Amino acid sequence: MVIQREIHLQTSGHGEMTDLTGELEEIVASSGVTTGIANVANLGSTGAIGGIEFEAGLERDLPEILDRLIPAGRHYGHEQAWHDGNGHSHLQATILGQSLTLPIADAAPRLGTWQQIVHLECDVKPRRRTIVITIIGE
Amino acid sequence: MVIQREIHLQTSGHGEMTDLTGELEEIVASSGVTTGIANVANLGSTGAIGGIEFEAGLERDLPEILDRLIPAGRHYGHEQAWHDGNGHSHLQATILGQSLTLPIADAAPRLGTWQQIVHLECDVKPRRRTIVITIIGE
Amino acid sequence: MVIQREIHLQTSGHGEMTDLTGELEEIVASSGVTTGIANVANLGSTGAIGGIEFEAGLERDLPEILDRLIPAGRHYGHEQAWHDGNGHSHLQATILGQSLTLPIADAAPRLGTWQQIVHLECDVKPRRRTIVITIIGE
Numbered sequence: 001m002v003i004q005r006e007i008h009l010q011t012s013g014h015g016e017m018t019d020l021t022g023e024l025e026e027i028v029a030s031s032g033v034t035t036g037i038a039n040v041a042n043l044g045s046t047g048a049i050g051g052i053e054f055e056a057g058l059e060r061d062l063p064e065i066l067d068r069l070i071p072a073g074r075h076y077g078h079e080q081a082w083h084d085g086n087g088h089s090h091l092q093a094t095i096l097g098q099s100l101t102l103p104i105a106d107a108a109p110r111l112g113t114w115q116q117i118v119h120l121e122c123d124v125k126p127r128r129r130t131i132v133i134t135i136i137g138e
Numbered sequence: 139m140v141i142q143r144e145i146h147l148q149t150s151g152h153g154e155m156t157d158l159t160g161e162l163e164e165i166v167a168s169s170g171v172t173t174g175i176a177n178v179a180n181l182g183s184t185g186a187i188g189g190i191e192f193e194a195g196l197e198r199d200l201p202e203i204l205d206r207l208i209p210a211g212r213h214y215g216h217e218q219a220w221h222d223g224n225g226h227s228h229l230q231a232t233i234l235g236q237s238l239t240l241p242i243a244d245a246a247p248r249l250g251t252w253q254q255i256v257h258l259e260c261d262v263k264p265r266r267r268t269i270v271i272t273i274i275g276e
Numbered sequence: 277m278v279i280q281r282e283i284h285l286q287t288s289g290h291g292e293m294t295d296l297t298g299e300l301e302e303i304v305a306s307s308g309v310t311t312g313i314a315n316v317a318n319l320g321s322t323g324a325i326g327g328i329e330f331e332a333g334l335e336r337d338l339p340e341i342l343d344r345l346i347p348a349g350r351h352y353g354h355e356q357a358w359h360d361g362n363g364h365s366h367l368q369a370t371i372l373g374q375s376l377t378l379p380i381a382d383a384a385p386r387l388g389t390w391q392q393i394v395h396l397e398c399d400v401k402p403r404r405r406t407i408v409i410t411i412i413g414e
Contacts, residue, residue: 004311035272036140036274037177041377041378041379043386043387044390052228055220057217058214059215061214062229069207076337077334078334094326094328094372095233096233101313103237103270112181114182115183136274137140138140175410189374193354195357196353199352238374239375240375243408248408249319250320251320253320
């Protein structure tokens, strides 16, 4: 079986983390797949998908460490060509990853107790986001 | 066909790298799938899965570079909330990735000659780990 | 359905980015799969696969930021064992990732308008590369 659904988000801007786990659980439960995989993919190159414990500390820490490692700046080639202030957004989303794939068991995403699947807005302004969920299994 | 198996590990603590390739090869060979994909997923948010040449140099280098880029510290929001000393563990595992998917061909993982699939313990203490292998193909 | 194909590249050396999207679109279109996933995997541990807007600015920025975060150097354990000058290449490819999985919808890769799938050569010399595309769906 192959089932494809979308999650739609309105983000508030750079560094906003959104927990997708609840919606993902509902999509998996209603898919009819009990064993398989779910691919979670952000459409667009300045939003990322990651696995993390979703709690207020790490919600602040992940965008902070990305901004420290890959800071905003005018020196990026992307900036010099496009002047849209989001060169670092692209690089952060590429390095964190724009999609991930996780196992499904017993008709649910198979995750650790404190392991959630999140969207991280890396772009510098609010964005409407489409996240494509593709479930394959039996 | 969809086949799901688990690999169980006892890690010794932060920075321990374990080569999963041999066990993964056995699981793929016994699955009956000759062409497809294998998803390898760590349960829990402080362990990572990666592709790397498994040799003593890189076994030291990967945790060292992660500790240089994302050092342990009291300044993380996660630390201030939970005081368990593993804020950097969470961030390292999220950025490296907690799962990956690789091709299967001729009833074996399709990898380069010096390309292995490893678990990296990012947490600060020994952990029992469950790694879920999901194989889909024909 | 499970379809597996290969893309072959000759890279020019460290930091060369190659857009795989066009060839990937052709492979998906000819696979007969309309809904599903495509796994894109570099064979070998010093080449990476990523999602990024493929334009001249970011084509320069991504290898530059990787070289700043994970610079070449003699201090890596890998260097001290193998003396092949590519310790940083291994670490860059592991952290960026050697494979990714993306959704297929309407017989095409489902991507944002400015979101491409690329190969990044992290090794220090020109390499012949094999990229395995595995398509699963219906």
